Amino acid sequence: MVLTATERRSRQRVMPKRAATETEIALRDVSVRYALKGGGTRTVLQRLNVEIRAGEFVAVLGETGCGKSTLLRMVLGQEFPSEGAVVVDGKPVRRIDARCGYVPQKYALFPDRTVMQNLMYGPENACSGWLGRLQPRFWRIRRELRAEAMQMLLRMGLKSTDFNKYPLQLSGGMQQRVAIAQALLMRPPVLLMDEAFSALDPSTRASLQQQLKDVWQETRPTVLFVTHNTSEALLLATRLLVLRPHVEGEPESNVLLDMQIPHTGEPLAMRRRTREFEQLHEHVKQLAFREVELTAGASVQQMPRRGDGVE
Ligand SMILES: Nc1ncnc2c1ncn2[C@@H]1O[C@H](COP(=O)(O)OP(=O)(O)OP(=O)(O)O)[C@@H](O)[C@H]1O
Ligand SMILES: [Mg+2]
Structure with a gap:
């Protein structure tokens, strides 16, 4: 159904924004495996358990091939887990969900x-x-x-x-x-962006980061934003999810780091220059490095959360 702008505005007035405590996206024990040509399977994602609340802006990072795009496509309903369930707005995802806005990693224009x-x-x-x-x-x-x-x-x-x-x-x-x-x-109430800014020059990138943050502040969609740029992730997101590639035969989940990021309303150009931001950047780099060195099982236990020295 297509609503006129007036209808959409009046709906927004009638329907209260979903409470920020409500889970909008849930991945429950999700594993993804692909069949190999010569037989057998390759595990890309393993036992992923992530709950994302309505209105969160989650930046997803991780080295190439660790399954970031696969994760987004599952939330969209373009791909399905081999095990476990992906739930959006309380319902298991079974087909492409019109509630999701999606910017794929490769251009998708006609x-x-x-x-x-x-x-x-x-x-x-x-x-x-x-x-x-x-x-x-x-x-x-x-x-x-x-x-x-x-x-x-x-x-x-x-x-x-x-x-x-x-x-x-x-x-x-x-x-x-x-x-x-x-x-x-x-x-859209859910926005999935897969390296959406990677093809942009630095100044266009900075300007679109600000536009995106403004749009997010205006309507508070739940965002999953894949990027390889830690600084961009820390500027935009309220939560950081770092994945690691699955090592065949190991039982651990792909989550390397899951942490809240202090959110401030100041313009990104100013925020980027603050001492606090620099410290946060440094802190995250050290955490990610330390976590890589830890055994996988320990790293999930030691996820820093809000109030855990990050702010
Ligand atoms: N349909 C498929 N069949 C077989 N293997 C697949 C399929 N889709 C993805 N893969 C494999 O799954 C792994 C994860 O892919 P994915 O595209 O999710 O990684 P990514 O984290 O987004 O990487 P990048 O940062 O390079 O975009 C890759 O090794 C890829 O080759
Ligand atoms: Mg990708």
């Missing part, structure tokens, strides 16, 4: 549609077929959505002259901004 057509594809398709399109309401909703789409694209740093271009006429970074605008347009 090459034969313009920027604006790409943005409008999802919302228009959610309208009930050609019969629905005969209704005057469809065109009103469409007008409102187009206006919102334009605002979102401008916010992501695109120009109005880009709206009618095709993806191949844009740089990789610009395409990535379109994909981000697309995911944010419908203000």
Whole structure:
């Protein structure tokens, strides 16, 4: 169902924001294994138990191949665990969930549609077929959505002259901004972003980090944000989840570190320069290093939590 902007706003007024104590995403004893060509299996994720509360901004880090994208695809409903359950908003995930906005690791724009057509594809398709399109309401909703789409694209740093271009006429970074605008347009309650800023130059990256933080502060979606950049993770997130690659035959979970991050409302450019931020960065680097050296079983026990000297 597609709601007009007015309907969406009034819903937001009627429906109170979900309490921050409620679990929005739960991974319960999740393991993922892939069959190997020559027989046997390879375990990518093992016995993952993670509960994410509504409105948390979780940065997911970990070396390449440790299963970050797999984790996101399971929350989205594009992939399923070999064992265990993935639960979103109290229900086991069985198919792609329309409540999730998703920015995949690789660009996912339709090459034969313009920027604006790409943005409008999802919302228009959610309208009930050609019969629905005969209704005057469809065109009103469409007008409102187009206006919102334009605002979102401008916010992501695109120009109005880009709206009618095709993806191949844009740089990789610009395409990535379109994909981000697309995911944010419908203000999804769950936002899954897989290395969404990796193709951007440092100044664009900084500006989009701030935009994302602003959007998160306005509507408080639950965010799973995969990045390889520790500093970006610490600036944006309220929680850090560091995964390690699974070692075949070992029984431990992939969680290397799971810690809360003190959240402040100051602009990111200022926050980045504070002594407190530097100390936090240093602290996390040391923790991750120390944890790597520990045996896997001990590291999960020693997860630092809020108030555990991190703030
Ligand atoms: N469909 C699949 N079939 C077989 N193996 C797969 C499949 N999907 C992922 N894998 C393997 O699972 C492992 C984890 O992949 P994933 O893409 O989740 O890692 P990642 O942490 O996102 O890595 P990166 O940081 O490089 O993006 C990789 O070794 C990958 O080869
Ligand atoms: Mg990945």
